[in-house]
Amino acid sequence: MGLLSIIRKIKRKEKEMRILMVGLDNSGKTTIVLKINGEDTSVISPTLGFNIKTITYQKYTLNIWDVGGQKTIRSYWRNYFEQTDGLIWVVDSSDLRRLDDCKMELDNLLKEERLSGASLLIFANKQDIKGALTPAEIAKVLNLEAMDKTRHWKIVGCSAYTGEGLLEGFDWLVQDIASRIYMLE
């Protein structure tokens, strides 16, 4: 017990996690962040630039970087890669036509060396919309099984509109990051 509490103290400094949230425009990134933080989601303009939200989740402090997904500003995503512990990729599961774009952008992101150590959570968002693909179908389209085996990843169906699935996703991400941070000490 003594040893554990010492380690806990060392860890106290590291209870911050940096989460980068990206995905195509209109996938619901900002809505997810606001919803999980219990804020009003009824008026959200498309993100011109980025939002940073610091929330306390379980016993961790999450710094969530919610970066706009419009095509013009995707090239700026890379400015946010440094020091990322967790990566959240948000998919609009009802936007079938742009799944190819979605796959391409995700592939590009995963080639990025600075993100190679980050745990990857994929939110198959908008599950509340009739006609949306299921998380399993999204996983198939994005060919997630072919991902580098060293990557820690999980796909979770969710609805930022109702809030369903959001906690499941964040629970996994936070636990996964926490277990990695333990390893480094």
Added chain:
Amino acid sequence: MEGEADRSDASADASALRKKHLAMLERLSNRHQSSSRPDKPGSSPPPAAASFESTSSFLSLFGESKRSIESRLGQCRLADPSLLKLQFDEISTSIADLEKLVAESSYYLPSYEVRSSLKAVSDLRQALDNLSSELIPKKKFSFKNKPARKEPTAPQPKGAEAENRDSRPAAKAGSLAVAVPDSPGFRNRANEVLAKDVRGLEIGEFTLSDLESCEVRLIGCARALFVHRLRNCRVYAGPVTGSVLIEEAENCVFLLASHQIRIHNAKASDFYLRVRSRPIVEDCSGVRFAPYRLHYRGIERDLEDARLGEETGNWSKVDDFKWLRAAQSPNWSVLPENERIETVDISNLSA
């Protein structure tokens, strides 16, 4: 910072933390147990619970799995090439399990053991990588050759993009391996009046794509509206409770009410909007904006239900992602009042 730690209830705290930690370990081990495949030949080391807080039992467990992985690596050279990929995957999963074991045990292990175990893990991984690049051509999850990007026709980015898009349907058929049920919408039509009353249908998303010289009338609420490649069309739509996404429209008129509206690659089109947030344009030119002007019997109630009952004035607060400056964007403008259309009444759908 550390001094603030509540010493008084430190012991109670520590035991609570310990409990939590154990719970976390258990969850983690459950997780990787459930994720490892059942048909795997005795590879996965048992979860850490068994070896809890004993360095020697950790070391023997670790050594055992390490030897097993090494011997399986050795066997790969003799294996049937068609099964190689599967074997590598299995070995890779075993290595990940081993790494997890180290991670879970790291808090009680001497730091030397942690370091050397991690080194061993990374050596194993390296050996696997070397072997797999030697035995099978590397198959990375990537799009290395995206020829459309480098095509000589690149000078005008718009042209290149159009080509890119044209080449997509083929790619799509391949990648969309799942059977996609046809979602509601109108596609590939010309010179028609396309009308639909979606009230009571609990419609999700609605799609308008590849329409030429059509008039679209939608009565009732949808959750999302996707618009793609419209020319010389008029689109009169009831409220959308989620978002509207428009890509590629030319010489069109849209009457839309929605929570969010995104307009990409539109040219010479007019938008009569009611929107809860700021509409955005990207890669547009000659697009003009005015307030929503649609009527059908019961539209007030639909708008109310969609929380679009009130004019917000947002129709004129357009953000242009291609014009990030304070001065007015040259790509869009407010439609002069004397050029705006009268209120459109689509109560009689088919007229």
